[in-house]
Amino acid sequence: MISRQHFGRPNRMVGLLLILNLFIAMPAQASFTIEDLLGGLKRTSALQSRYIEEKYLSFLTEPVVSEGTLTFRPPDRLERQVLRPKKETVIIEGNFVSLQAVAGDPPLKVRLSDHPPLEALATALRALFAGDKVGFLAIFTPHLTGSKKAWSLELRPKTPDLAKTLELLRLSGKDDSLESIEMVESNGDRTVTVLNPKAGT
Numbered sequence: 001m002i003s004r005q006h007f008g009r010p011n012r013m014v015g016l017l018l019i020l021n022l023f024i025a026m027p028a029q030a031s032f033t034i035e036d037l038l039g040g041l042k043r044t045s046a047l048q049s050r051y052i053e054e055k056y057l058s059f060l061t062e063p064v065v066s067e068g069t070l071t072f073r074p075p076d077r078l079e080r081q082v083l084r085p086k087k088e089t090v091i092i093e094g095n096f097v098s099l100q101a102v103a104g105d106p107p108l109k110v111r112l113s114d115h116p117p118l119e120a121l122a123t124a125l126r127a128l129f130a131g132d133k134v135g136f137l138a139i140f141t142p143h144l145t146g147s148k149k150a151w152s153l154e155l156r157p158k159t160p161d162l163a164k165t166l167e168l169l170r171l172s173g174k175d176d177s178l179e180s181i182e183m184v185e186s187n188g189d190r191t192v193t194v195l196n197p198k199a200g201t
Contacts (some may be wrong), residue, residue: 005090017046022171028114032146032147032151033144034133034142034144034147034153035133037148037153038054038128038131038132038133039103039131040175040176041128041129041131041176041178041191042129042130042131043176044129044177046071046072046074046129047070047072047125047129047178048070048071048072049070049195049196050067050068050070050196051067051068051070051080051193052066052067052193052194053065053066053067053192054192054193055191056189056190056191056192057185058189060183063074065085066082066084066085067082067083067084068080068081068083068084069081069083070195072125072126072129074126074130075130076092076093076122077092077093077107077124078091078092078093078122079091080124086101088100088101089107090113092118092122095111095112096109096110096111096112097109097111097112097115097118101110115162116162116164116165116166117166117183117185120139120140120155120157120162120166121169123135123136123139123185124140124155124171128171128178136155138157138158139157139158139162140146140155140156141155141156141157142154142155143155143156148175149174150171150173151173152170153170153172154168154170155168155169155171156159156168163186164186165186166183166184166186167184167185167186168182168183168184169184170183177196178195179194179195180193180194182193
């Protein structure tokens with residue numbers, strides 16, 4: 001008499017071989033690289049978005065919330081128009097920041113280099129939308145996770161001077177769109193900016 005076990009072993013071997021062949025036949029997924037991300041953002045080349053920003057400060061129990069529009073125009077103009085809670089316009093262009101808090105008043109103009117966290121953010125956005133990998137590698141150590149469908153780029157400052165004021169920048173998005181910016185300062189203060197927020201956010 002031939003036992004059932006005699007037939008079972010070859011059947012199990014065939015099943016294992018079929019599974020193995022299936023994995024071999026599956027194409028390996030290409031990794032998503034910084035070059036891929038920069039290529040997509042460079043094609044976008046500019047940014048114009050509504051935003052909601054929450055600023056978490058160590059001496060406050062609730063975040064400071066503001067909203068408005070954020071615009072980036074190559075090669076280096078970054079403009080933020082705050083609509084709520086009070087209107088003001090901040091323009092970063094070249095190495096200068098101008099702030100106009102009251103319509104009709106002359107803007108207050110200061111050097112961007114006097115505000116390291118803001119300068120780091122401007123440098124990162126300029127380099128990303130220009131596809132300039134060398135630009136942000138000069139001052140940041142990047143760490144990219146995710147895929148083209150949902151990615152996150154963490155930038156940590158390389159220079160000790162910048163690290164005194166800025167811990168990291170985290171830029172997140174989908175496909176060729178930037179969706180959020182998180183800035184963590186060395187003192188623990190944190191700012192989260194959501195671009196094109198959904199209704200009810």
